[in-house]
Amino acid sequence: MSENLFDLTGQVAVVTGASRGLGQYFSRALGRAGAKLIVTSRKAGDCDAFVEELAGMGITAHALTLDVRDEKSITAFGPAADAVYGKVDILVNNAGCNIRKPALEVTWEDWNTILDTNLRGAFFVAQTIARGMITRGYGRIINVGSVTSVCGSAGLGPYGASRGGIKQLTMSLADDWGPHGVTVNVLAPGWFKTSQNRVMYEDEGWVQYLVERIPLKRPGAPNDLDGAVVFLASEASRYVTGQTILIDGGISVGNTRALVKKS
């Protein structure tokens, strides 16, 4: 009988930022592949409601509260997560935020909010969860990046810095923790309709502008991330570490189209 490389039965996955948006997409995909879940955010009520939704799908899940900007919250989180099902095999480091502003209008507070959440938070969540993974000699860490991990964009200076930082951090952690059986990769989504970018998708003109620049000619749909997250969480990616996988309909490769003269 052939091995199902994508089966996550018996695995435990933590998903941060799972009170809404992409964190919920990732959770459903991992749960459908067989993983038990620990879903987290700052909002206990929203995570509890999501646990109920998952139970309705036949997926076992538990909610824990975590603020990725708070040192004490993160330090307590690793042991608390290990205690829920006795281990954590998979971490999807997804909690994040964005503030879109021209660079001249960015404040110190904006910078700190974005970098503390998206980069410092991701590092220390990975660290607290990796302690248990390293002890057990197995782990899959999936850091959520963005197209701005590899491309620049006006209005996204601090956000892009945090996402470029995630890519660099991931390569270093992959080198650090690979010898202990822990892989670390970046899953970098393109443009998905969530509360984080409501300002974009509620503007028809902006949607049209964006879709014109996406080679696959549409925004991301909720299930478009399933294959990549299950791949990176599973045996299928056992020889992959330190890599950045873009799930973006090709928007990151279409940017230089303007350099080609239309005949």
Ligand SMILES: NC(=O)c1ccc[n+]([C@@H]2O[C@H](COP(=O)([O-])OP(=O)(O)OC[C@H]3O[C@@H](n4cnc5c(N)ncnc54)[C@H](OP(=O)(O)O)[C@@H]3O)[C@@H](O)[C@H]2O)c1
């Ligand atoms: N949507 C896209 O097109 C897109 C594209 C590329 C990358 N991303 C990235 O994907 C991730 C999810 O984005 P999304 O679009 O789903 O955003 P979203 O709908 O705004 O959700 C953000 C999630 O992060 C959590 N969060 C924010 N600050 C937190 C903190 N200090 N501590 C703990 N949790 C915190 C929020 O939970 P609470 O508010 O309940 O705490 C929420 O669950 C983000 O890292 C984002 O940058 C999104």
